[in-house]
Amino acid sequence: MNMVKRIMGRPRQEECSPQDNALGLMHLRRLFSELCHPPRHMTQKEQEDKLYMMLPVFNRVFGNASSSTMTEKFQDLLQFTTQVSRLMVTEIRRRASNKSTEAASRAIVQFLEVNQRRGGVTWLDVC
Numbered sequence: 055m056n057m058v059k060r061i062m063g064r065p066r067q068e069e070c071s072p073q074d075n076a077l078g079l080m081h082l083r084r085l086f087s088e089l090c091h092p093p094r095h096m097t098q099k100e101q102e103d104k105l106y107m108m109l110p111v112f113n114r115v116f117g118n119a120s121s122s123t124m125t126e127k128f129q130d131l132l133q134f135t136t137q138v139s140r141l142m143v144t145e146i147r148r149r150a151s152n153k154s155t156e157a158a159s160r161a162i163v164q165f166l167e168v169n170q171r172r173g174g175v176t177w178l179d180v181c
Contacts, residue, residue: 070114078115079127082108086130089137105141108134 070078085108089101096104112134116124124131149165150158 075115078111082111082115082128083130085111086134090130090133102141102144105137109138 085104089104089108092101116128119127128134145165146162149161153161
């Protein structure tokens with residue numbers, strides 16, 4: 055699955071109610087707190103998976119919000135975006151590792167490309 059699709063999540067079918075938005079924000083805060091202060095040691099894969107789970111939640115809560123609203127409602131925004139940026143760099147490095155320049159660039163483009171095909175169910179459709 056590609057990074058853009060993971061970041062964007064499912065398209066919003068309709069606007070969420072303020073209560074749904076508040077619940078989503080509370081869930082996002084809890085997930086990020088668990089990522090930053092895990093109750094037990096987490097592997098890098100577990101940390102990445104947890105961050106990938108947060109991306110659709112973040113998009114649903116802040117999909118149409120201004121940057122000032124995001125900063126106001128989610129004080130950990132800078133830390134969150136730093137983590138997402140690091141994850142993206144890690145994913146790009148993985149695709150470039152041990153490949154020719156041409157093969158690496160194809161793998162990176164494929165990773166970043168938005169897949170326009172519909173049909174198969176992805177984990178984003180289930181979330």
